[in-house]
Amino acid sequence: MPASVGLNVDMKSSPLTIGDVADHFGLPAHVLRHWESVGLLSPARVTGGRRRYTRDDLFRVASILRAKQAGLPLPDIRAFLAARDPAARKDVLRRNQRALHERIVALRSALDVVEAGLNCAHDDISTCPTYRAHLADLVEVGGSD
Structure with a gap:
């Protein structure tokens, strides 16, 4: 702030x-x-x-x-x-706590991708195995064939 x-x-x-x-x-x-x-x-x-x-x-x-x-x-x-009642106040916060945790996980994952890109020396980042490893969860489409 x-x-x-x-x-x-x-x-x-x-x-x-x-x-x-x-x-x-x-x-x-x-x-x-x-x-x-x-x-x-x-x-x-x-x-x-x-x-x-x-x-x-x-x-x-x-x-x-x-x-x-x-x-x-x-x-x-x-x-x-x-909220004057601590239980009511906590209910509001609990409703939002899960979404905040999910945002933190997503931001950490995004930071990992950025850092992998910064640490990559490959000419073509899209072929870098380390970089690709950070994207694997987005690429997987389902079970193995």
Whole structure:
């Protein structure tokens, strides 16, 4: 998560604007507005309806970002953050845990292929036995003939 703006502000006396928070996390402000519209954020409002974010709001934005990185859809993130019952919160996380593990396995496999390609000295990578070994699970079509 980028932190391009130092937020060394006394959050009790100087709540942050939507622009401050967006800059801090490297997000466009419209993303924060969208998250608010779907019930993920609820910053305080001051005169003129301007949003003001507290330190708690920053932790909530950070939670949303990490959950998105883990592949959770916004409705599940909302359910996770809104759950007051630990069992309900864990149910949401368990539903997403398997998909995250599957993504990790797929990314590790993809990294293995990239590294095999980087370590290959063959002129034609498609004929390299080491490289091919990393692709074998995708090539196998069924039982032996």
